[in-house]
Amino acid sequence: MHKGVIYALLAAILFGISTPFAKTMVADIAPVMLAGVLYLGSGLGLLLVFLLRAAMFRNRQDKFVAVTRVDLPWLAGAILTGGIAGPVLLMAGLTLTPASTTSLLLNMEGVLTALLAWFVFKENFDRRIFLGMLLIVVAGALLSWEQVPVLGVPWGALAIIAACLCWAIDNNLTRKVAASDALQIVGIKGLVAGSVNLGIALLSGHQLPQAYTLLSVGLIGFCGYGLSLVMFVLALRHLGAARTGAYFSSAPFVGTVVSLLLLSEQPGNMFWLAAFLMVAGIWLHLTENHEHEHAHEPLLHAHEHTHDSHHQHEHDPDWDGSEPHVHQHQHHPVRHKHPHYPDIHHQHTH
Incomplete structure (x- = not known):
């Protein structure tokens, strides 16, 4: 299995598990406070991992690409x-x-990520990928409609879809910096976002939860928002935004299983129809094969790599021969054919 797919599925599993656990905390913590603690838990946990990694690899700085000034916007x-x-x-x-229901609605993140990637950032797609996304959209609409008789306007579903749109924008923007250190990217995001949301919560008069709850939510954030997003950034590097979003669509099904077991919820018939459509849509993406002759233009960049068919370049005489490694390198023009995704080396037109 392609390592980008593995990264995306690991991200999906970690995030999918976190959603129902976060649901158990909503009754006791204000939403903005909960969001702040989740992301701050992510940022602080990854900061610790970053420091441990720096200590372990203090003599191997060629393994990581730090976030640069160009990445900041x-x-x-x-x-x-x-x-x-x-x-x-x-x-x-x-x-x-x-x-x-929330877990399945979160599939909309993959759909909206793909739409932005295709029509704004110009990633390629074909009929199979489009059909898979269409099935997921229909499933999300069914889940939203199921709430109308109870809630009138489905504000809960609309809020979740709005969150998915925010994350879709986030995914496509993060795609632009995915060649840099994933741990640093996600750690900065967690620390900044967590601090801002926590500050808003405190200024709004909300109180910090008890220590046990604080630690529990922080741990959920570290796993579901920290480690998960690190895997997601690595997947973006290898698959592009649309494909990563598609594979990540498996996250809600992990969350659904955990919800049914943990919270003893009883979903209705519409839920199962939506679930069937989402499974079919995800299957279409998982079975995609994209192969054609394509040309690589000259490219100068830095990222972790091994000397595969795309990385045949000269090295300084003092290179110790270790792989994978990181350094700025030049890609020369080449034309060839092989299965590929729109990763950082395959952003050609079709």
Whole structure:
């Protein structure tokens, strides 16, 4: 299996598990406070991992690409949309929506990510990918419609879909900096977004939860928003935004299983129809094969790599031969054919 797919599925599993656990905290913590603690838990946990990694690899700085000044505008936009606005909207939606339904509605993040990637950032797609996304959209609409008789306007579903839109923007902006250190990108996002949301909560008069609850939510944030997003950034590097979003669409099904087991919810018939459509849509993406002759233009950049068919370049005489490694390198023009995704080396037109 392609390592980008593995990264995306690991991200999906970690995030999918976190949603129903976050749902159990909503009744006791205000949404903005919960969002702040989740992201701050993510940022602080990743800061510890970053420091441990720095100590372990203090003599191997060639393994990581630090975030640069050029990355900052893209990263700032990602933090504002995905780190601050998105979590608050999700927590608000959780207060009005069953966790199992929420988990499936979160598939809309993949759909909206793909739409932005295709029509704004010009990633390629074909009929199979489009059909898969269409099935997921229909499933999301069914889940929203199921709430109308109970709630009138489905504010919970709309808040969750708005959160998905924020994360879709975040995903496409993060795609621009995915060649840099994923741990640093996600750690900065967690620290900044968590501090902002926590500050807003405190200024609004909300109190910090008890220590046990604080630690529990922080741990959920570290796993579901920290480690998950690190895997997601690595997947963006190898798959592009649309494909990563598609594979990440498996996250809600993990969340649904946990919700049904943990919270003993009883979903209706519409839920199962929506679930069937979403499974079919995700299957279409998982079975995609994209191969054609394509040309690589000259490119100068830096990222972690091995000397595969795309990385045949000269090295300084003092290179110790270790792989994978990081350094700025030049890609020369080449034309060839092989299965590929729109990763950082395959952003050609079709």
